Amino acid sequence: MNLTAIALDAKDAYRILAKLSSTEKNNCLLACAEALVDGTERILAGNAEDMENGRKNNMAPGLLDRLLLTPQRIEAMAEGLRQLAALDDPIGEVLGMKKRPNGLMIGQMRVPLGVVGIIYEARPNVTADAFGLCFKTGNAVILKGGSDAIRSNIAVVEVLREAIGRCGLPQSALSLITDTSRETATEFMKMEGFLDVLIPRGGAGLIRSVVENAKVPVIETGTGNCHIYVDETADLDMAVEIIMNAKTQRVGVCNACESLVVHESVREKLLPKLSEKLAAAGVEIRADEEAAAFIGTAVPAKEEDWGREYLDYIISVKTVSSVEEAIDHINRYNTGHSEAIITNDYNNAVRFQQDVDAACVYVNASTRFTDGFEFGFGAEIGISTQKLHARGPMGLTALTTTKYIIQGSGQVRP
């Protein structure tokens, strides 16, 4: 495949998308939503081929379910595009203008990034979602999905590109790399000067491969080894409720709680009741010695447990004797995602929020809220665990940059 040709076409498309009015973009998103629904049969036919291959290749049932498309799931993809159409357009906003002593007016205008690359795995709904997010923000997008979903992705992209064309807009606003080889993926990651940013959406392996190989700027969407620290003064009923929610409401997600850090003075009151509830929910508890004594059935925690993102019905329990020790433990083992303290102590709450190094630091709430929709962004590109450009849940503005606009009246530099 000629990736350079695809990228140059995408850049041409971006020049046009960058100038579109919000109305033009929204109308096209609505047309794309309509086209997805109208194209249900074609998309299901492509998906049926992927499903057949998946079954032949003994794909795990969980992955097969993520690969499966149904009329309802296609309708959900369409609804996602309609919701994007309804959101405010961040492009063109001027973030204030300041007047310099020489009369120059200097402001920042929000503009698209340009050409966005997205590498993702087996879920074909990401195809429509990633396109919609990029299109709404005036970016052209080049998608590289996995081989497992290639027939589904081709069908979705064909349907969307036809709809884009019918709107009189360049189909290169959306491109799919149909060659699913590893070599092509690596080549894609090295397209410096062609891609403005590359976003991996998938598991830890994919993200590591992108960070390892990419020569273009990457926004890392990361793993979450999230901690909840129960402080000396915590409301223990609240602690139990929050921990149960953060651990068990959905276990396979990056904002789920993986580790409980508990102040030694509340062990005796908290752990018997909490461990009973966790056990009832099927959660295995891996505890240090100081905590294990207060837990019905605990597996001894090993050093490696402190750094683990289980994504499973498992939680580790670490005992500390101060908020400082809790903060140090968390800063040593966390992945910079979401951390919480349960406390009624003002100073400890402030210190925890200031000193814990993570994208999201909570007081008295569940880490499960780390999510673009829960934060009120109306859309989510992913959750960044890196520090540059975007950190935490990313809404549409993470797909934008700014440029300085300067209005003069003949000023020259003395």
Next chain:
Amino acid sequence: MNLTAIALDAKDAYRILAKLSSTEKNNCLLACAEALVDGTERILAGNAEDMENGRKNNMAPGLLDRLLLTPQRIEAMAEGLRQLAALDDPIGEVLGMKKRPNGLMIGQMRVPLGVVGIIYEARPNVTADAFGLCFKTGNAVILKGGSDAIRSNIAVVEVLREAIGRCGLPQSALSLITDTSRETATEFMKMEGFLDVLIPRGGAGLIRSVVENAKVPVIETGTGNCHIYVDETADLDMAVEIIMNAKTQRVGVCNACESLVVHESVREKLLPKLSEKLAAAGVEIRADEEAAAFIGTAVPAKEEDWGREYLDYIISVKTVSSVEEAIDHINRYNTGHSEAIITNDYNNAVRFQQDVDAACVYVNASTRFTDGFEFGFGAEIGISTQKLHARGPMGLTALTTTKYIIQGSGQVRP
């Protein structure tokens, strides 16, 4: 050299720096300024060795001048630190808090990046400057200077580290990689997980090498092929003044004008007068055929001239027949730095600022203003020509990130 040990020490230092009050940081910066002045003799002795080596190695006079330190230049380094002490501290600021329907309060707190790596070339004044910028923003910094300035850099770093130590703060806030081999430089660029960001400060070759080799996030400080477009309705006296300023006020800098784009309808009135002035200032003019007819002595422009950053007394001249053609030409050949239009037409001014893809887009002012001090930031880390994280002149906030802080009262996710 054990880069990992240096980076781990730097990370420990950052944990302490991140918690310092502004007063503690400012007092230390003032102590460092004092120490530089007091250490003048030691620093000059180190610099004398570098200068001797430079002369032995037939270093060019311009580079020798950039390498040279004098008591005045050391005083200027100290003054730079004093000015940083006087600036507002961006760390700890909370950028608003919003209340979600469930009562969660969500805000963003500005925090340090962590460990910043800076790779630079022969100018030893960057050593103190880079340290000061990072220290003020609570970051630990690891410097990798060039071999030409190694004795000067070692002396400056020793003096600063001693001063940091006297303030009771960790000397690992500032580290210098004294092994100036290429292998060590490459190893430094690949320290993912240890460096939060790497900033190259130097020429195009250095920046390309960093972008090519780095596995850590990079902030690219770039080259500038800056254009000035003189529109149909321009005030031609203003145009001449701005072009002369942007081209000749200082030719070796990234915000100098390298190319003039001129509307065909103003060629006849603008070019004879302008070319006379440019020639008098010793500027060579490389013009397309349509423009050459109106220029006293013009060298024919070749295709390659449109993409050149001369950094010299040379300017290219391109004729266009519309503002659209000017924008397309600029977007094709620019480096995304600074571009200007001279016009009195409202619509063309707006269109140029919206459609030109660059960090800074001017109407009726010199591109020479692209500079952190001129923009009112009080300090400058460099000028970013990339789109992620920071674009355009970078002040102290470019060395920071944010984290979400969330205040709850027991909220769990339904």
